[in-house]
Amino acid sequence: MKPARFEFVRARSLGEVATILRQASGSAKVIAGGQSLGPMLNLRLVRPSILVDITPIPELTRIEEDADGLVIGACITTSDIEDGRVRVDGLPILATVAAGIAYRAVRNRGTIGGSICHADPAGDWSPVLCALGAECIVTDGRQARRLPLEQFVASAFEVRLEAAELLQAIRIPRPSRSARCAYYKVCRKAGEFALASGAVLLDRERERFRAVIGATQGRPIVIDDARRLLGAVPQPGTPARLHEGATNELLQGAGLPLNGRLHATALARAAAQAMA
Amino acid sequence: MQSVQLTVNGVSTLESVEPRLNLADLLRERLGLTGTHLRCEQGACGACTLLIDGQPARSCITYAVLCEGAQITTIEGLEDDPVMVALRRAFTAEHGLQCGFCTPGMLITARDIVTRLPDADERRIRLELSGNLCRCTGYVGIVRAVRRVLEEHRAGHFVVAPSERRKLGPVGSGHAGLAAGDMPVSMAVPMGGDTPGTYGEVKLGLAGKKPNIEIRQSFVIARPQTRELR
DSSP: OOOOOOEEEEOOSHHHHHHHHHHHTTOEEEESSOTTHHHHHHTTSOOOSEEEEOTTOGGGGOEEEOSSEEEEETTOBHHHHHTTSSOOTTOHHHHHHHHTSSOHHHHTTOBHHHHHHHTOTTOSHHHHHHHTTOEEEEEOSSOEEEEEHHHHEEETTEEOOOTTOEEEEEEEEOOOTTOEEEEEEEOSSTTOOOSEEEEEEEETTTTEEEEEEESOSSSOEEESOTHHHHOSSOOTTSOOOOOHHHHHHHHTTSOOGGGGHHHHHHHHHHHHHHHO | OEEEEEEETTEEEEEEEOTTOBHHHIIIIISOOTTSOOSSSSSSSOTTEEEETTEEEESSSSBGGGGTTOEEEOGGGGTTOHHHHHHHHHHHHTTOOSSOSSHHHHHHHHHHHHHHOTTOOHHHHHHHGGGSOOSSSTTHHHHHHHHHHHHHHHTTSSOOOOOOOOOOSSTTOSOOSOOGGGOOOOOOOOOSOSSTTOEEEEEOSOTTSOOSSOOEEEEEOSSSOGGGGO
16 A cells, blocks of 8 residues: 655754654654554554654764663664674674564664664564663753663553654663573564564673563563562573463463463573573 | 655666655656566565665665665666576576566565575575565475575676675665765656647666666657656
8 A cells, every 4th residue: 555645854963853843743753764664654554744754863873882781873773783783792682683573675774763663562672672671762852861661662552752752772781791681582474573572681690680571462561570480590501481370470461362371482482592 | 746866777867756655666657667566565575675775675665755865776777687697597497486476576585695695505595585475486496596596606606796785774764965966867758849749759667778678658748748757
C-alpha cells in the first residue's frame, strides 16, 4: 500500500527538530532510516502530517566512549554495529544481536534509535539494552535529560517523549570484563520479529544480575535482581534452571500467550548462554 | 512537491516528487527502470532490494526524498558487473528462478553475499537470503547458484571490487547539505515542443545506459505540458 500524504522537512540541527516538532504539536513524526516507520506509513497505521528527516544532524551519528560506557547516537544503524564500524569494546553482545535483526538490506538503514522509539514489544534492541542497564539521552534542543530505557518505553509502540523531544543517543554502561550477557529470541524464521525473547546480564564483579523478558504485550519485563530466578550466585558452567515458582509469579498476569511458556523458554536459553 | 537529486546507475537526475513516493516507484514510474520489483511494500519480501550507496537496501520503505544526494544502483546498472555476470549465469544453470519476480532482489542480495562474505557456507547463504522470498524455486537452486559463484570467486574467476563503507548512519541518508556546486544536472528528456498537438517521442529508461530492451513510444501531445510526460 502507499502512505497517505505528508509534508517533508529536513532538520539540520537538534534545535531545528525541536522547533518543527513544537510547531507541529503532535502531528509530526521523526524519520531516520524509516525501516520501522516506513511499513507503518505504507500500511497507513500512522498518518503524520509532517515527516522530519533527522539524518543530516551530525550529533546523531556520534559515538562517545568513556571509562564507564559507550554513548551511541540514535542514527547509528544496526549494520554499523554489526560490522564493527562502531567499536563496541567490552560489549560484543551488541554485534551479535545486531546480526540477528531483520535482514541485511533493512539493517543498512534501520537505526538503533528508530527501533527503540518505534517500541515494538517484539523488537530486539530494547530487551538486550534493558538488561545492560542502558539509558536514553533525550533532548528538546536546549537541554538533555537521561532516563533508564525501561522507563523510556511506556508501553507497546509508545515512548516517553514530550512533544518537542527527540531521542539523541543511548548510553550503555560498560560491564566488567568478566561479565556475561546473552540474548535469545524465539521466532519461526530468521530475521523475524520475536515471538518471545529473553536477555540476561551476569556481572559478578559489579553485583549486577539482570534479566529481561521481551516480546511482551507492552514494556519489557525487567528483573533487576535475577538471582531470584537463577539461584543465589549464578556460576558459569552450571546448567541454567529458572526457579519455576518465581518465573510463574513473574509471568502471571502478563497476558502472554501459552501463559508465557515461550517467554520462560527464551529467558532460560539466554541464561544458559550467559552461564555457558 | 519536493525536489530530490539522485545518481541512478551513474546518471545524475533531478526529480520533483511527492514526499510519500517511494524510491522503487520513482525508478519504475519516472525512469522506466522496471527491474526493481514491488510486492509487500513493508520491507518483508525483498523483491525491491537494490543498492543505495553500494549497499543493499529496501526501496519500498525508503522514500525518494530521504535519498537526497545518494547513489542508487538498480539491477539494470549491474549488467556488466563481473559478480552479476557470474550470478546470472549460475542462476540459469542451477534453476535459480522460475517466474522471475523475486530475481532482481535475489541477485542483489546474492551479490552482497559474494562481495561481503566470500567465505560463506550454505548455512550462512540461507541465513542471508532469508530476507528475500521466492514462491517458485524452494530456494534450492538459488542457494546452489550462490554457492557456485562463491566457489568461482575463491578460484579467482573474477575480481570483486571492494565496497567498504566508512560513513555511519542509514545508507543513502545524510548527504543533504552538500555545497551548492554539487547541484546535479537534470536528465530531462528533450520534448518535441510546447504547442498543442505536437508529436513527441520519449525514450524510456536512463539516458546514456544501454537498456536490456528498448521501447520507443510515439504519441500526440494533447496539452503543452512537458512535465506531464515525465
